[in-house]
Amino acid sequence: xxxxxxxxxxxxxxxxxxxxxxxxxxxxxxxxxxxxxxxxxxxxxxxxxxxxxxxxxxxxxxxxxxxxxxxxxxxxxxxxxxxxxxxxxxxxxxxxxxxxxxxxxxxxxxxxxxxxxxxxxxxxxxxxxxxxxxxxxxxxxxxxxxxxxxxxxxxxxxxxxxxxxxxxxxxxxxxxxxxxxxxxxxxxxxxxxxxxxxxxxxxxxxxxxxxxxxxxxxxxxxxxxxxxxxxxxxxxxxxxxxxxxxxxxxxxxxxxxxxxxxxxxxxxxxxxxxxxxxxxxxxxxxxxxxxxxxxxxxxxxxxxxxxx
Numbered sequence: 568x569x570x571x572x573x574x575x576x577x578x579x580x581x582x583x584x585x586x587x588x589x590x591x592x593x594x595x596x597x598x599x600x601x602x603x604x605x606x607x608x609x610x611x612x613x614x615x616x617x618x619x620x621x622x623x624x625x626x627x628x629x630x631x632x633x634x635x636x637x638x639x640x641x642x643x644x645x646x647x648x649x650x651x652x653x654x655x656x657x658x659x660x661x662x663x664x665x666x667x668x669x670x671x672x673x674x675x676x677x678x679x680x681x682x683x684x685x686x687x688x689x690x691x692x693x694x695x696x697x698x699x700x701x702x703x704x705x706x707x708x709x710x711x712x713x714x715x716x717x718x719x720x721x722x723x724x725x726x727x728x729x730x731x732x733x734x735x736x737x738x739x740x741x742x743x744x745x746x747x748x749x750x751x752x753x754x755x756x757x758x759x760x761x762x763x764x765x766x767x768x769x770x771x772x773x774x775x776x777x778x779x780x781x782x783x784x785x786x787x788x789x790x791x792x793x794x795x796x797x798x799x800x801x802x803x804x805x806x807x808x809x810x811x812x813x814x815x816x817x818x819x820x821x822x823x824x825x826x827x828x829x830x831x832x833x834x835x836x837x838x839x840x841x842x843x844x845x846x847x848x849x850x851x852x853x854x855x856x857x858x859x860x861x862x863x864x865x866x867x868x869x870x871x872x873x874x875x
Contacts, residue, residue, distance in 0.1 A: 604616075605847040606623055606844060606851055609622075610843040610844045611843060623844050623848045624848060627848050627849070627852070633824060634832060634849070636820070637820070637827045640825065641793060641828045641830075643725060644728070651733060656784070659736060659740045661743075674740075674741075680735045680737055685797045685798055689798045690805060692727065698720075718805075718806035719822055721822050724806075724825045725825060747777070750772065750773060750777070755772055785864050785868070789864060790860075796831055796834070800819075800834075803821035807821040833846050833853065
């Protein structure tokens with residue numbers, strides 16, 4: 568290929584790539600660079616940004632009274648919610664693979680909660696787990712157990728959110744179900760002939776065959792947990808009894824900041840207090856944490872896939 572032909576080929580390739588390059592530049596690169604710039608400014612969306620250097624970062628490290636709690640709550644959700652969702656989704660999918668009669672109906676019933684809008688699902692759970700009138704605590708009282716205050720108790724608010732996430736497990740269930748059904752039956756038969764029991768077949772046949780799907784579920788679950796916002800915000804507002812009347816204020820992360828997540832605090836600082844510069848700092852922290860978790864999971868997951 569001559570130099571002229573090679574240059575024409577590169578131009579042709581760039582022309583075909585130009586819509587993608589424009590999209591990445593406009594919706595990814597520019598917002599990221601703008602976020603970095605605004606993190607060093609004082610900006611309220613109304614006036615021009617004023618350069619303040621590292622003042623926002625110093626406030627993050629030394630003066631913000633709630634960012635530590637928000638970070639701990641967010642990491643708690645990552646460490647607890649993601650593994651439970653993966654295990655529960657895998658367990659439900661495993662049970663559904665063994666159902667012979669009415670399998671389609673059961674799969675639909677387990678998937679339907681995932682289709683419920685997050686706000687509606689959270690409202691339903693706040694009602695079900697109401698400490699005074701909720702049917703869950705009435706049932707527990709009937710069998711001799713004093714039910715907790717759930718969304719009104721700092722010790723039980725995050726576990727209640729985990730129960731809500733497990734209820735809407737349909738997305739992972741469908742993915743795991745497809746992966747389980749894709750494992751060759753010959754592998755199970757060969758393992759059984761070698762004397763492998765049920766746990767050994769699961770450990771040495773099922774898990775290696777599903778390792779790419781498990782890595783995918785882990786990565787997407789971590790990213791979703793780090794962005795956890797809607798359910799925690801709605802649960803805090805409804806459980807606190809707040810109304811939409813003018814002037815009504817509800818403390819973020821009710822009760823006692825136990826459900827305050829980093830995205831919530833970012834929203835509070837950026838779109839209620841109009842501290843856009845500091846909100847950009849929180850956004851960058853969230854981005855770095857998500858990038859770190861994703862890199863670790865992909866690195867460990869690549870090792871598991873290679874072993875499989």
